[in-house]
Amino acid sequence: MPTKPRKTVLVAGASGRLGGVADLLLADGHRVRAMTRDPGSSRAAELRELGAEIVFGDFDDPASIEAAAEGADAVFATGTAHRAGPEGEFRHGRNVADAAAAAGAHLVYGSGDGAAADSPLPLFRAKFEIEEHIRTRGGPHTILAPVYFMENLFNPWNLPALRASRFPSPLPVELVLQQAAIADVASFAVLAIERTDEFAGRRLTIASDELSGERAAAILSAVLDRDLEAEQIPVDQRPPGVQALFGWLERTGHSADIAALRWEHPEIGWHRYQDWAHSQRARFRELCPHPSLAAH
Numbered sequence: 199m200p201t202k203p204r205k206t207v208l209v210a211g212a213s214g215r216l217g218g219v220a221d222l223l224l225a226d227g228h229r230v231r232a233m234t235r236d237p238g239s240s241r242a243a244e245l246r247e248l249g250a251e252i253v254f255g256d257f258d259d260p261a262s263i264e265a266a267a268e269g270a271d272a273v274f275a276t277g278t279a280h281r282a283g284p285e286g287e288f289r290h291g292r293n294v295a296d297a298a299a300a301a302g303a304h305l306v307y308g309s310g311d312g313a314a315a316d317s318p319l320p321l322f323r324a325k326f327e328i329e330e331h332i333r334t335r336g337g338p339h340t341i342l343a344p345v346y347f348m349e350n351l352f353n354p355w356n357l358p359a360l361r362a363s364r365f366p367s368p369l370p371v372e373l374v375l376q377q378a379a380i381a382d383v384a385s386f387a388v389l390a391i392e393r394t395d396e397f398a399g400r401r402l403t404i405a406s407d408e409l410s411g412e413r414a415a416a417i418l419s420a421v422l423d424r425d426l427e428a429e430q431i432p433v434d435q436r437p438p439g440v441q442a443l444f445g446w447l448e449r450t451g452h453s454a455d456i457a458a459l460r461w462e463h464p465e466i467g468w469h470r471y472q473d474w475a476h477s478q479r480a481r482f483r484e485l486c487p488h489p490s491l492a493a494h
Contacts, residue, residue, distance in 0.1 A: 202392055204228055208267050208303070210255060210275035210294055213241040215349070216308055218384045219274050224248050226388065233266045257290035263297035272391045273298040276308030277325060284324035291328030299337035304394045306387050307332060311343045311403045311452050319442050329401070340390040341401040344378040345452040348406070348474050352485060355437055360486035364429050365418060367411025368444045371428040376408040376452035379469035381477070386466055405454035407471045414471060421475040424488055 205228050209220040212232035223230050224245075232245045233255035242252045255266040257278060267273050275294040277287045291307065298305035313325035332339050350356075351366070359366040369375055383404050390397040409417075415428035436444060460468050469477070 202226060205271040205391065206231065206269060207391055208233055208253075208270040208273045209250075210263065210266070210273060211257070211278070212245060212250070213239060214276065214278075215347075215380060216274075216276045216384055216387070217241065218381065219387045220245055220250055221248065222384055222388045223391070224250060226392070228391075231266060231270065233263070257293055260293045260296060263293055264300055267297045267301040267303055270298075270301055270303045272304040272306060272394070273301070274306045274308075274387055274391065277310065277328075284320040287321070288324040288327050291325075292331050295328070295332045295335050295337075295339075298339075299335050302337065304338040304340070304391070304398065305332060306340045306342065306390045306397075308383065308387065309341050309343050309401075311345045311405075311454065312446065312450070313343065317446075319446055321443070322446075338394060338398045340394075340397040340399070342383060342386060342390065342404055343401060344383045344404040345376045345454055346378070346447065348377045348379050348469075348471065349478075352481065355435060355440075356431070357486055359429070359431070360426075360482075363424060363426055365411060365415035365426040366431045367414070367428055368431060368440075369411060369448050370430050371411035371415070373448065374408050374410050375447060376405045376454055376456070377471070378404050379406045379474045381474075382406045382466055382469055386463070389463065389465065403452075403454040405452060405456050405459065406469050406474070408456060409471055417472050418475050418482075421472065421479065422482055422488075 207223050207228050208231045210233045212220045213234050220230050220232050230250040231253050232250040233253050234242050235256050237252045237254055246252050253266045255262045278290045309325045309329055312322045314322055315326050317323050329341055356366045386404055411428040415426045419426045
């Protein structure tokens with residue numbers, strides 16, 4: 199079996215949600231530059247131990263990103279809306295795209311399904327503007343557009359419900375929602391980096407499974423050995439920033455061709471919701487222990 203060409207890859211925001219891309223690249227034998235604002239963090243120490251080169255970089259400092267990207271074969275980055283909001287996400291995405299183009303590196307960028315110029319959501323409009331900037335700026339690139347993350351279940355506003363044995367659904371519990379496991383998105387990013395000729399210039403929607411809140415609650419109940427009752431998150435318990443997103447998910451939602459993704463890219467090792475739930479059992483125990491354990 200031929201070996202994969204060893205590449206030098208800058209992973210921008212290596213301590214973020216999709217920082218696992220760095221771990222996968224290292225496991226495949228690539229040279230990884232892990233860009234972080236805090237080279238002294240525990241995550242940086244972990245990546246250094248795995249063999250990554252830790253480099254300072256700040257999404258608001260274009261010169262630092264350009265320095266980190268110099269000589270790289272590929273750059274991976276994703277949106278920063280959780281930290282910087284829509285305007286910050288656009289600014290950060292533009293800075294990364296410019297740095298990758300200046301370095302002549304293949305940019306693999308994590309955007310989001312739903313990005314559109316006329317979207318009612320400022321976040322989706324910002325994501326569209328970044329994608330347009332990547333395309334017009336020039337240089338080799340691949341855009342990944344994941345749907346709603348399975349890991350959003352662990353967002354802070356959902357934890358009280360989980361601790362009370364309720365499954366908080368962003369939609370009415372009978373409606374189906376497409377979701378993506380972060381592990382699958384990270385694996386696809388690595389695939390795009392390793393097979394740049396195949397994925398150059400493409401935009402791919404990424405989804406792992408689709409199911410209703412009722413079905414998700416039943417799966418988690420079986421996996422965790424704990425009865426969870428599905429309920430839609432009440433409007434007064436939704437952070438203002440996600441209210442519009444939940445409305446869009448209910449009115450429009452995602453429409454990825456999951457069967458085609460699995461057929462065309464079986465090497466991803468796609469996670470059904472049950473697979474994902476099993477992989478997250480330790481996290482569930484840590485963040486929302488069973489009520490019967492609360493008094494101990």
